[in-house]
Amino acid sequence: MADDGYQPDNPIREIVARLGDKWSSLLLLVLRSGPFRHATLQKLVGVMSADRNISKRMLTLSLRSLESDGLISRTVTPTVPPRVDYAITPMGLGLLDQFIGLHKWIRTHKQEIHDARERFKAANSER
Numbered sequence: 001m002a003d004d005g006y007q008p009d010n011p012i013r014e015i016v017a018r019l020g021d022k023w024s025s026l027l028l029l030v031l032r033s034g035p036f037r038h039a040t041l042q043k044l045v046g047v048m049s050a051d052r053n054i055s056k057r058m059l060t061l062s063l064r065s066l067e068s069d070g071l072i073s074r075t076v077t078p079t080v081p082p083r084v085d086y087a088i089t090p091m092g093l094g095l096l097d098q099f100i101g102l103h104k105w106i107r108t109h110k111q112e113i114h115d116a117r118e119r120f121k122a123a124n125s126e127r
Contacts, residue, residue, distance in 0.1 A: 015069065019099055023054055023062040028088060028096045031072055035087035038063075071095060 007013075018024045023045065030036065030044050038059065045054045054062075063086055066072040071092035077083040088096070106113070 011069075015095070018065060018069065018071075019095075021062070022051075023049075023058060024066055025096075025099060027059075027062055027066060028071065028092055028099070031086060031088040032093065032096060035075070035085040037083065037085055041086060066092070 026045055026048060027041065030041060030048065036044065038056075041063075042054060042056065042059050045059070046052055063072065063074070067074050067086075070089060073087050073089050075085045075087065077085070
């Protein structure tokens with residue numbers, strides 16, 4: 001059972017939580033198209049997000065988490081000022097492929113999920 005995600009520091013729990021957070025999956029989708037700098041990522045994610053804004057701090061925290069899991073890389077070019085680029089790694093691309101597969105499954109079953117929720121609501125409205 002230790003490999004099934006029941007331990008608090010198990011990668012299964014952490015990666016599933018990371019994909020379910022507000023910004024990480026969006027960052028991976030953006031980085032799929034190429035490497036970007038921090039400011040550019042902030043603008044792109046802001047345009048793509050329903051919230052229309054990600055703070056610099058939240059962006060930095062999200063990027064660090066993705067980097068710590070090996071899903072993105074951070075490259076510093078020693079210029080003045082230093083240039084920092086973020087890129088998706090092969091492992092990040094593999095995870096993103098799985099995530100896109102999940103999205104396809106959800107789209108395929110969207111109506112069934114909606115119908116099930118409506119049936120549940122109707123059956124449990126008298127409780």
